[in-house]
Each structure stands twice: as structure tokens, then as C-alpha cells.
Amino acid sequence: MKITVSGNKKEYENGLTVTQLMNLEKVENPLYVTVTLNDDFVNTEAFDTTVINDGDVIEFLYFMGGGR
Secondary structure: OEEEEOOEEEEOOOOOEHHHHHHHOOOOOHHHEEEEEOOEEEOHHHOOOOEOOOOOEEEEEEOOOOOO
């Protein structure tokens, strides 16, 4: 299947879950990452059961501290 991950077109096998994709993409600190799938937020509890489909767009959003 062809998907877009963080703005990059990629090919992966069908049936991939969000958790599996995070492992393949080597996401650092997955506990602190928010995921959107086609512009909808995915609950952390659903990472293991949310299946990615052909044409989907996935974004990993990292929270960063800072400021004064």
C-alpha cells in the first residue's frame, strides 16, 4: 500500500497498525507522540488496533517544551 508519513510518500505492506508503523519509522519516545490519521487524532489506546489503509496520511506530532 502507498501512504504518506510525515509528508513523505512511502510503501508498506497492507494491514499495518499505527504501533507497527511507529516501530518501522523508529519513532523516538512513542509515549510522547500524538498521531493523526487523515487529520483525525488517534487515541493512544487505539495504536495497536488502528489499521492503516492505502492512501492514508499519517503525521507524528512531537510535543516540545520551551518558552520562558
